[in-house]
Amino acid sequence: MESHNSPRRLLLVSVPRTASNLLLKILNIPGQPNAFAADRGGYFFYDAFHAVAKDGRLTQAPSEWTNEAKHEVQSTFQECFDHLEETCALAEQENKTMFAKEHSFWLSNPMAFMQAIHGPEKGPYDFSTFHVNVPSTYGTTRTFSTNNKTVLPDEYLRTWTMAFIIRHPATVFPSFCRAMNKISDMGVMDTKILAGTLLTNMTLHWTRSLFDWSLEQTGSTPLLLDAYDVVHNPDAITKFCQLAGLDPSKLQFQWESGVHADGVARPNGASQGVFDWDTGKSVMLSTLNESSGVMKSKEPAVVDIPTEVKKWQLEFGEEMAQLIEKAVSDAMPDYEYLRARRVTV
Secondary structure: OOOOOOOOEEEEEEOOOOOHHHHHHHHOHHHOOOEEOOOOOOOOOHHHHHHHHHHHHHHOOHHHOOHHHHHHHHHHHHHHHHHHHHHHHHHHHOOOEEEEEEEHHHHEOHHHHHHHHHOHHHOOOOHHHHOOOOOHHHOOOOOOOOOOOEOOOHHHHOOOEEEEEEOOHHHHHHHHHHHHHHHHHOOOOOHHHHHHHHHHHOOOHHHHHHHHHHHHHHOOOOEEEEHHHHHHOHHHHHHHHHHOOOOHHHOOOEOOOOEOOOOOEOOOOOOOOOOOHHHHHHHHOHHHHOOOEOOHHHOOOOOOHHHHHHHHHHHHOHHHHHHHHHHHHHHHHHHHHHHOOOOOO
């Protein structure tokens, strides 16, 4: 297959536990000669999500947000955006493609989430409260079309080529709960933050909105991988790599155990610091960092949801199992819609 020209900016959109870090490991972004990525490989809006989740804000109606909280969140979004722009400038200086990965909700406007869970009766919802200010180099108009649920205007988002990774919700959501439980057990996550974090990340709504936005804006189906293909179908990754303008010869399916996603080897049990980025990273990447290659047993060909529900009841208890089951049920239409549009060979 003939390789496409490299985009100037490539954004991989994910949700937690979709094997996105495994995909990055395979794509070998640090080894891609024409790609530029920051130390985290993306996650520029992590601090914004942390600010939104603080003090239980994710589950509050707009009227419950103080002006101070709104200002803090908008300022953090702006700081995240400014850092992203600074990194993009570095990529341009080196004449490389800027590569970043973001979880879909982390880019999303908090007002969109509040509206989704509280309904119109809890409004009004002033989406402009959290919009970021983008430079005039992106034009003089600022448009937010229907499927753009982010804090970034259409004019800016159009400068990015978007790619997506998804995974079966019945695999993703319980895995996310396990990871959050580990972080909670460390005593470093407030229960108010935990509740909102589960609600916002156990969904494919925000991913589908961005996918449909990209489809509408470009007129062509965006690149999308299913985690099953990442694990079991290397030819699909090769095709994805070619279509994304990356170098397939740099793909790696085996690596040295103990080497973290940032390329640094650490001894087992090495401290990653207090909770924030490092704590979350140490939990989320533990399995990948202990591996030496793709672990096919982690991705079954068939997921039987009723059987999985029984496992969740034993592992998490009845209440959490019901929450996961509902989240999976709600997400399945979006998953099937997106999966039908994935890269295949």
